[in-house]
Amino acid sequence: MSNLAIQIEDLAFSYPGRSGLCLSHFNLEIFAGERFGLFGPNGAGKTTLMHLMTGLLHYKQGSIRLLGRDVKKHNKAFNSLFGLVPQDFSFYPELSAVENLSFFGAWSGLNGMEIKKRTDELLETLGLNDYRSMPVGKFSGGMKRRINLAIAVMHHPQILFLDEPTVGVDVQTRHAIIAYLKYLNEKGTTLVYTSHQLNEAEELCERIAMIDEGNIIAIDNLENLLNHHQQEGLEGLFLTLTGKAYRD
Amino acid sequence: MYKLWATIVKDFRLLSRDRVGLIMMFAMPILLVIVITSVQNSTFELVNDNKISLIIYNKDSAQQGLKLIQTIEKIGMFRILVLPGKQQEKEIPQLMHAKDALVALEIPENFSSLIETKAKDIAGRSLKDFGLEGDTERSVLPSVSPLILYYHPVLQQSFRQSINGALESALQVIQGDEIVRNLYSALHEKQIPATLENDILHSQVPITEIPVSRGGGRNIPNASQHNVPAWTLFAMFFIVISLGSSVVREKKSGSFMRLRTLPTSYMTVLFSKQITFLIIAFLQTAVIFAIGVWLFPHIGLPALNMPSDLGALLLVTLICGWCAVSYSICVGVFAETQEQANGFGAISIIILAAIGGLLVPSFAMPASFHPLMKMSPLHWGLEAYYGLFLEGGNLHDIMMNILSLLVITLLIQLITYLGLKRKNLI
Incomplete structure (x- = not known):
């Protein structure tokens, strides 16, 4: 149990004012240092699950434990254990890359010296050093994705939640982001990742869970899943498990 | 922090x-x-410096109508435009628009005779009270035709009240003047000297304004x-x-x-x-x-x-x-x-x-x-x-x-x- 990064037990959740449960009797375990992928069609509950794990949404039934601590009972200081890369850009477009990193670094609990050091390090690693003083609103889509990621890892989180971190970027940026995520994982960061880019998942994730209508319909490493369902690739597996009907 | x-x-x-x-x-x-x-x-200046445009249509051909106009002028609150010749009442609103005037005053035809008869009546009764012989016969007051004040609808009530107050004080001045004239001529059997008339009517006690402050x-x-x-x-x-x-x-x-x-x-x-x-x-x-x-x-x-x-x-x-x-x-x-x-x-x-x-x-x-x-x-x-x-x-x-x-x-x-x-x- 001690190597569990995330433990979800009997979780149920519904959005206020909406009928039916979005998640019900949901159980999941993600191990520390793992690269874990959550996949499913639109509306399957992936983002909802991520928001519940990060405390953005509040649940009434069941429990979620991050690094052994109950999400519901934690205080704000607990948030420094994880980082979130939301699907939407989450920064101030009027501020430069350095100004955004300085502000979010301070909010993540870093001091002035740490912020400066980490800012230089991240801008260099993610290829944004030449644009450090440019307002991020003027960045290209790929640069915005990279700064979105940089902000989330400013404080060296132990768990990193990534909600479609490469959506709308070119091949080079996708490659750079995946490479950086692997580097973070090698340094000990647990990655919890959602995406519709199935080739990316094959490249990045050690274990995946397929979610549909608020339930896990398959969970294992990719090789076992493909063998079990007699599929050659993740896309075939995805369609076999979730069907071909539209999910809007 | x-x-x-x-x-x-x-x-x-x-x-x-x-x-x-x-x-x-x-x-x-x-x-x-x-x-x-x-x-x-x-707005302060409108009252103090700029003056309000006032059209006066004087139907009274005798002295008191002119006197009223002079007295209103002395108040200093109005810029007066006296309409020449005979006008139709219905033309006054059009003239107000044309001359950009906020108010117009119509002085009735029998205004002088009304003022003079009233003054004579009051003076006569006052002399009788003092036991003096005067023209004690009660004068027959002519039928009252009021002064008519036309005003622009934008003029707020408080502003109208100020204008009314100013016109009433002008009326009182000429009425008072006429009463004093009557009393003087009844007592002295001659016209009141101009200087005395001026002193009686215009040497008013001045008013000094002092704003109240906590600090003194x-x-x-x-x-x-x-x-x-x-x-x-x-x-x-x-x-x-x-x-x-x-x-x-x-x-x-x-x-x-x-x-x-x-x-x-x-x-x-x-x-x-x-x-x-x-x-x-x-x-x-x-x-x-x-x-x-x-x-x-x-x-x-x-x-x-x-x-x-x-x-x-x-x-x-x-x-x-x-x-x-x-x-x-x-x-x-x-x-x-x-x-x-x-x-x-x-x-x-x-x-x-x-x-x-x-x-x-x-x-x-x-x-x-x-x-x-x-x-x-x-x-x-x-x-x-x-x-x-x-x-x-x-x-x-x-x-x-x-x-x-x-x-x-x-x-x-x-x-x-x-x-x-x-x-x-x-």
Whole structure:
């Protein structure tokens, strides 16, 4: 149990004012240092699950434990254990890359010296050093994705939640982001990742869970899943498990 | 503390990059204060210097009609245009429009005979009371044709009352003159000397106006003293437009989601906004007051005289600013969209200003409005500023206003806190 990064037990959740449960009797375990992928069609509950794990949404039934601590009972200081890369850009477009990193670094609990050091390090690693003083609103889509990621890892989180971190970027940026995520994982960061880019998942994730209508319909490493369902690739597996009907 | 500092720096950076927003926050209040003070000042001047256009249609061909016109002219309140020849009554409104006159006076045909008969009658009865022989026969008063006052519909009732009062005093002067003439000629059997007539009628006891102040000073209140503090206060509360929508924008932006997942309370955002915008409110006030003191005399407006107790002025400004900022944040916390924050914020400030005595003086408000008035923070802020600027008071004199403002501010803060709790934002 001690190597569990995330433990979800009997979780149920519904959005206020909406009928039916979005998640019900949901159980999941993600191990520390793992690269874990959550996949499913639109509306399957992936983002909802991520928001519940990060405390953005509040649940009434069941429990979620991050690094052994109950999400519901934690205080704000607990948030420094994880980082979130939301699907939407989450920064101030009027501020430069350095100004955004300085502000979010301070909010993540870093001091002035740490912020400066980490800012230089991240801008260099993610290829944004030449644009450090440019307002991020003027960045290209790929640069915005990279700064979105940089902000989330400013404080060296132990768990990193990534909600479609490469959506709308070119091949080079996708490659750079995946490479950086692997580097973070090698340094000990647990990655919890959602995406519709199935080739990316094959490249990045050690274990995946397929979610549909608020339930896990398959969970294992990719090789076992493909063998079990007699599929050659993740896309075939995805369609076999979730069907071909539209999910809007 | 470092988090708060970083947030304040972030807020100032965001503000400095929103040039239109900055212009709105500084240029608009300055414009507002200059325009309102100029308008109010010209209203004083309308009465004192500019004069009201008055058309007089004198149907009376005898002496008293002309005398009334001369007396009205002496009041100094009107710029008179006497219509020549015979006019039709229905032409007067058209002439008023054509001559841009707000009022017109029609003197009836038998005006002289009415005045003279009345004066003769009163003089005769007075002499009889003294036991003197005069023309004691009761005169038959001609049928009364009134003076007719036409007025433009834009003329407010208070203004009409002033005009009525001025015309009535002119009427009394010529009536009194005629009575004195009759009495004199009955007693002395000769005409009253012109100098004596002038002394009796025009040597009035002068009236000296002294403004009452707490400090014993005699600074004469002017349009600037009335308007600059009042509209500065209004501008301070109008910060709701930028601050209210800034809170909503931040709530709706992606950055807000990230802030909620970081190990810092959202209260830090609100503290930062309070400090940042309080500084803005202070700067607004300083700029507007400086304009009142130094610029106004150069643009033909009376200079703003600063109060003697600057410490009290600073404290009032601080608490008014804090109240304005607290109110703006409260609006931002409860509003779901920027449109809601802007619409509700702006209209509510105008309502609070109206019931607070900014648009209509509090003494002129109906008694039923007084409890409402006390709920408006602008009322207490205005009273505190007036205590310093108009009455020459000090901190002790305005303490009640400051305390009331403080209580309202704390209540707004409490409501904001409960709203944040309810919305799971803290």
